[in-house]
Amino acid sequence: DSGVTQTPKHLITATGQRVTLRCSPRSGDLSVYWYQQSLDQGLQFLIQYYNGEERAKGNILERFSAQQFPDLHSELNLSSLELGDSALYFCASGGVGGDYGYTFGSGTRLTVV
C-alpha cells in the first residue's frame, strides 16, 4: 500500500457521460498530481494541485477538470467522455515540483464504451 488511495479501481461508462475519480494523498503530502496512461502513450501529466490551488497544468483537455478540497483529497472530473478517454488514470502525491519523486496510487481504469 503506497498510502495514496484512488477510487474507484474500475469504471465502465458510456460515451457522452461524466465521471468523477477520487484521490486521497499520502498523509502529510500537500500536492496531488493527476496522470493519464493509455496503451500507446506513457504517463501524460494532466494537472497538479498544491494545498487546494492549481499549481501546474499539462496536457489536460478542456472537458477535464480537477479540484483539491480542504482535506487535501482531490477529484478529477471527466465529461463528455469519448472512446479515446479510456485509460488508466493515476493520482500521485508528493512535494512541490517533483523533488524527491511522487508516490503513486494504484490507479483507476476507465473504460468508455
Next chain:
Amino acid sequence: GESVGLHLPTLSVQEGDNSIINCAYSNSASDYFIWYKQESGKGPQFIIDIRSNMDKRQGQRVTVLLNKTVKHLSLQIAATQPGDSAVYFCAENRLSSNSGYALNFGKGTSLLVTP
C-alpha cells in the same frame, strides 16, 4: 519539442544477468531525474533518483548514471531477478505548460527476465 524518450521499448535478459535501461532527454535545464518501475496492474513505484550535480548514484542492486554532456540517463540493475520484470520509466522534473514543475515521463521500457 523537448521530451524524455527511451531507446528501446523492450529488453529481455536472463535471470542473474545485469540489465541496462537507457533514456535520452533533450531539456538541458532539467536538474532532477527519477526512475520508476511499474508492474502489471499497479502504479509506478519510485526506484532511484539523481540530481544533475551528480554523475552516478547507487541503491540496492540499482545504479543510475547521468551523462549531461550527451543528455543520457541509464538504469543498471545487477543480478536481475524475475521480480524485476516490469516496465521502467525515466522521468525528468521540468516546467509545465503554464507554470510550476511536474515530472515528465518517457514511454517506458518493458524488461522481461527469463529463467
